[in-house]
Amino acid sequence: MATIELKNVHAEVAEGDEQILHGVDLEVKSGEIHALMGPNGSGKSTTSKVIAGHPAYDVTEGDILLHLEADDFDGIDEIPESARTWDLLELEPNERAALGVFLAFQYPAEIEGVTMTNFLRTALNAKLEERDELLFGEDEDEDEDDEADAGYETSPMEGPADEGEVGVAEFQQLLSEKMELLDMDAKFAQRYLNAGFSGGEKKQNEVLQAAILEPTIAVLDEIDSGLDIDRLQDVADGINALRDEQGTGVLQITHYQRILDYVEPDTVHIMLDGEIAMEGGPELAEKLEDKGYDWVREQVYNAA
Amino acid sequence: MSSEENLQETDTEARFEFKKEQHSAFQSEKGLTEETIRLISEDKDEPDWMLERRLRALKQYKKMPMPTDWPGQPDLSELDVEEIVPYIRPDVETRGGAENWEDLPDEIQDTFEKLGIPEAEREALSGVGAQYESEVVYQNMQERWEEKGVVFCNMDEAVQEHEELVKQHFMTKCVPASDNKFAALHGAVWSGGSFVYIPEDVTVEMPVQAYFRMNSEGMGQFEHTLIIAEEGSEVHYIEGCSAPKYGTHNLHSGGVEVFVKEDAHVQYSTVQNWSKNTFNLNTKRAIVEENGTMEWVSGSMGSKATMLYPCSILKGRGATDNHITIAFAGEGQDIDTGAKVYHNAPDTKSTIESKSISKDGGRTNYRGLVHIADGAEDSSTSVECDALMFDNESTSDTMPYMEINESKVDVAHEATVGKIGDEDVFYLQSRGLDDDDAKQMIVAGFIEPITEELPIEYAVELNRLIELEMEGSLG
Structure with a gap:
């Protein structure tokens, strides 16, 4: 069981000194679904970005920790004890990804010329390789030997023989299974990453990537915006499958109650002015839908 | 030794x-x-x-x-x-x-x-x-x-x-x-x-x-x-x-x-x-x-x-020219390349695609000339140049000269210049690619429209060379 823990996180925009987060406390465990709600500008997206390590934000105070248990990664019998607690703020974005932190973007980047298949297989192999390095330390000598061999023994007219841990055929099998699950057309596999995708297709693609990369913790930033009802259903199925089949802990950022009807949260957090202002069960989201953020504001500030 | x-x-x-x-x-x-x-x-x-x-x-x-x-x-x-x-x-x-x-x-x-x-x-x-x-x-x-x-x-x-x-x-x-x-x-x-x-x-x-x-x-x-x-x-x-x-x-x-x-x-x-x-x-x-x-x-x-600047002289009716160029300039390099085409006969056709990448203060320049002679009617030319820069120190210029002396022709020209996007790099990083690999993937994608037209062994070689260039200057 993995846990991501935000403790008193303060963050500001890296260029400038506008502070956005004023002490966020939040904890998400494997298999749980959390909803993070709040008005525009309250700091929800910033929270997701500092978890993933976006360079545009500086964390000025507080901690973001990832706790792992011995058997959290499929295929790894036992995570060494020394590699079970991670200070994410010390890690590069790709290292966080390697440990299973996944961010579904509100506005995913469009990368021309890179097919989905190529991208996802490269990412998956990079992730597995980096994870090994983080958990068990680097084996540099071996790597260098490999590279030297590739340089001298293969022709410059060929690619490197090295295929990565997940080979082409195996990956294609995996990809088509996951795509079917999300009701995505097979032709997506050969399209360029998000290039020319509709808003809904991009969101579906974010969930597909999560399904392939099997994160321990997935932060979904407004995965429901721009989705029609059919696709909302597909995306919700995908999120539930992440939790049910892979035990992923989900932090779902949303403005709307609507998706919570399909993906029922265990906990709802409401964010105001860069802090978690209120927490509760699924009924809190319904109440919010009814009464609006002014009601939260009244409750919080009157109480204080 | x-x-x-x-x-x-x-x-x-x-x-x-x-x-x-x-x-x-x-x-x-x-x-x-x-x-x-x-x-x-x-x-x-x-x-x-x-x-x-x-x-x-x-x-x-x-x-x-x-x-x-x-x-x-x-x-x-x-x-x-x-x-x-x-x-x-x-x-x-x-x-x-x-x-x-x-x-x-x-x-x-x-x-x-x-x-x-x-x-x-x-x-x-x-x-x-x-x-x-x-x-x-x-x-x-x-x-x-x-x-x-x-x-x-x-x-x-x-x-x-x-x-x-x-x-x-x-x-x-x-x-x-x-x-x-x-x-x-x-x-x-x-x-x-x-x-x-x-x-x-x-x-x-x-x-x-x-x-x-x-x-x-x-x-x-x-x-x-x-x-x-x-x-x-x-x-x-x-x-x-x-x-x-x-x-x-x-x-x-x-x-x-x-x-x-x-x-x-x-x-x-x-x-x-x-x-x-x-x-x-x-x-x-x-x-x-x-x-x-x-x-x-x-x-x-x-x-x-x-x-x-490889040059084609389209001398006979219906002659065709295709140019594909990729240039990469790293530190201290000045890569000035392009294409020249002379349309000297009717019904001639040329297409020029150029992609250039500059980083660490390198400079690329697309220098091209398309000349359509008087009388080379129904000829067409299309020129497309795209430049990708890694940083603010690098330079990319475009000098696409056209000399069109015939009115019954079809001329198209497009040019784009852009810097590698921080958000794009972060997106790929958040999926597990390190900074270098993320940039490499973006560059490979940038030149993909060109490499896909090459024989496969050749495309692979080109990508590998670019990787080497990038590793060299990143390391």
């Missing part, structure tokens, strides 16, 4: 960077005198007419000023031709190139093994030529092509064996020595290169490849390539180049002439990976007859400064 040990201890970059000790049989003095030219010609046992052409070219070279007035041209002030050794004949017994790799001295054999040439020959090529310093040391072609009358030999041999064809085509109407200062220099000191002759209606299915390797410090390589594709014939000629890095400057000034006859189809592809002390100043031109097609594919990866 022997060069062999040296190789074992270096990484993949060493694939191109390694040096061999220099053993030569004959080496000219530095610089250019009539005496030097006579010695080269004598050493090659050339007919008088070739010596005369060399000497005439030398005179033209001496008369012409260094080009310094092009807007934004690369700085050539560090290039001192008088300090360059123009001619080095490696110590090889067989003149005109051995037919077996085993017949070559170990060090030369080893060089081309490292570059992967023999393996590529076995797997994907109709023929291979390999030049070391100034001379072609290996030349071979599959017998079935020989039987059909295809000629693929080194240029020096062609002067002897195919004298009439060479006399008629060599630096006469396509690239005369008077074309520019470096064409004149080339005409005076040229050595090696390929001669390709494809008879009527013969299609050579697999490409033929030549590889030019410059090993010695401070030398110049001036290979000449002449391709004659008779009516209805088809050939794909590939050229690869590299040199190890030295402290002093090398000069590469190749000449390429292509004759595309009626209905013929020639593709000329090159990946140039000169070391970063090399000035790379070439003249490449094709004359395309009725309904013929010329395709230029160029990857300019290395060198200190490159000036290269």
Whole structure:
């Protein structure tokens, strides 16, 4: 069981000194679904970005920790004890990804010329390789030997023989299974990453990537915006499958109650002015839908 | 440390960077005198007419000023031709190139093994030529092509064996020595290169490849390539180049002439990976007859400064030109490349696609000219140049000149310049790619529209070279 823990996180925009987060406390465990709600500008997206390590934000105070248990990664019998607690703020974005932190973007980047298949297989192999390095330390000598061999023994007219841990055929099998699950057309596999995708297709693609990369913790930033009802259903199925089949802990950022009807949260957090202002069960989201953020504001500030 | 040990201890970059000790049989003095030219010609046992052409070219070279007035041209002030050794004949017994790799001295054999040439020959090529310093040391072609009358030999041999064809085509109407200062220099000191002759209606299915390797410090390589594709014939000629890095400057000034006859189809592809002390100043031109097609594919990866603008003269009705160029400039590099097309007949068509990448203060420039002559009606041209910059220190310029003297034509031009996006890099990083790999993937995607048009082995090679370039400057 993995846990991501935000403790008193303060963050500001890296260029400038506008502070956005004023002490966020939040904890998400494997298999749980959390909803993070709040008005525009309250700091929800910033929270997701500092978890993933976006360079545009500086964390000025507080901690973001990832706790792992011995058997959290499929295929790894036992995570060494020394590699079970991670200070994410010390890690590069790709290292966080390697440990299973996944961010579904509100506005995913469009990368021309890179097919989905190529991208996802490269990412998956990079992730597995980096994870090994983080958990068990680097084996540099071996790597260098490999590279030297590739340089001298293969022709410059060929690619490197090295295929990565997940080979082409195996990956294609995996990809088509996951795509079917999300009701995505097979032709997506050969399209360029998000290039020319509709808003809904991009969101579906974010969930597909999560399904392939099997994160321990997935932060979904407004995965429901721009989705029609059919696709909302597909995306919700995908999120539930992440939790049910892979035990992923989900932090779902949303403005709307609507998706919570399909993906029922265990906990709802409401964010105001860069802090978690209120927490509760699924009924809190319904109440919010009814009464609006002014009601939260009244409750919080009157109480204080 | 022997060069062999040296190789074992270096990484993949060493694939191109390694040096061999220099053993030569004959080496000219530095610089250019009539005496030097006579010695080269004598050493090659050339007919008088070739010596005369060399000497005439030398005179033209001496008369012409260094080009310094092009807007934004690369700085050539560090290039001192008088300090360059123009001619080095490696110590090889067989003149005109051995037919077996085993017949070559170990060090030369080893060089081309490292570059992967023999393996590529076995797997994907109709023929291979390999030049070391100034001379072609290996030349071979599959017998079935020989039987059909295809000629693929080194240029020096062609002067002897195919004298009439060479006399008629060599630096006469396509690239005369008077074309520019470096064409004149080339005409005076040229050595090696390929001669390709494809008879009527013969299609050579697999490409033929030549590889030019410059090993010695401070030398110049001036290979000449002449391709004659008779009516209805088809050939794909590939050229690869590299040199190890030295402290002093090398000069590469190749000449390429292509004759595309009626209905013929020639593709000329090159990946140039000169070391970063090399000035790379070439003249490449094709004359395309009725309904013929010329395709230029160029990857300019290395060198200190490159000036290269492959040119097609669309002489016959319905002739077609396609240009694909990729340029990569890292620290201290100025890659000035582009394309020239002359539409001199009706119904001619050209498309030019250019992609350039600059990083760490490097500069790329697309310099192109499309000329449509009065009377070349119903011709069309499309020019597309895209530039990607890694940082604010790098530069990318675009100079697409158009001279349109005919009104019934279709002209399209598009240019984009962009910086690699931080959000794009972060997106890929958040999926597990490290910073370098993320950027590499974005670059590979950027040039994908071009690499997808290349033969697969070639596209892979190009991507690998770019990876090496990026690792080199990132590390």
